[in-house]
Amino acid sequence: MDAAPSVWLTGSVHPELFVIAGVAGGAWVAARRRARAGVGRGRAVAFFAGLAVLLAALNGPLHDLSERYLFSAHMVQHLLLTLAVPPLLLAGLPAFMLDGLLAPLLRHAGPAAVLRALTRPVPALLLYTVALVAWHLPGPYDTALASHGWHLVEHVTLLVTATLAWWPVLASSARLPALPYGAQILYLFAFGVPMTLVAAMITGAERVLYAFYAAAPRIGPLDPFDDQRLGGLLMWVPAGLIPLLAFTAVFFRWAAEEADDLDESERAPRPTP
DSSP: OOOOGGGGTOOBOOHHHHHHHHHHHHHHHHHHHHOSSOOOHHHHHHHHHHHHHHHHHHSHHHHHIIIIIOHHHHHHHHHIIIIIHHHHHHHTOOHHHHHHHHHHHHTSHHHHHHHHHHTSHHHHHHHHHHHHHHHTSHHHHHHHHHOHHHHHHHHHHHHHHHHHHHHHHHOOOSSSOOOOHHHHHHHHHHHTHHHHHHHHHHHTOSSOOOHHHHHSOOOSSOOHHHHHHHHHHHHHHHHHHHHHHHHHHHHHHHHHHHHHHHHHHHHSOOOOO
16 A cells, blocks of 8 residues: 655654754853854854754654655665764864863773774774664664664664764864874775665665565555665765765865965074075
8 A cells, every 4th residue: 555645745753852952052052152262153054954964864754754665765864864964963063062072981091992992993984884784784674663762773873883983084072083184085985885885785686675665555656676776876876975075175174284384384484594
């Protein structure tokens, strides 16, 4: 039986997510007002865009399409939770805010050591890879869709590990800093590999991988197999495009910093002979 057309326009709303987003946004504004140093408008735009994307991904039509009907919609949701929300939120947090959030944990040797390890490039990317691959295997994937609790665990795991994976590029922290620009560029070459692997596995499958979507009501012209293939392709393109955009931004930021350093050295007074 086909689903009603209204699912494209309406969907579930989770008030608790709006409360969390409101608290986070209020805390950001309060911290900005208390700050002695100014916070650029770009950081404000990034942070609140991250909150808006998070709410859009987990509420409304996309939420219901993902959880009831379309694998491809679920892949859009996962893309937002891994390639949009974490980088936007990290980019929106200046150093004093990020280090303020980390301070309670960094005061203690054990948690500090764990955080330092998890935000290094190899462990961070490895954890992200494991989470991304594991949750898109048929068994764990169907389990998450059958249980609200496991679905919550899935989303939290993807958000947290994606945040760790973006850390070496976007963290403004002075305590747990991002990589130097040259290392960031090398890191971004590897960043898109995990999602590309998952996308290739899904797109290249010769049968429907997920029992939940095989039995889901049809909405639109796609059968379960075509919906699955579309979802894989939707993952494949951003897996290469988003790291490429980040690579470009890092490259130009690095070039601008090098140019500024060169200008300063040329303006510096030279010793007289």
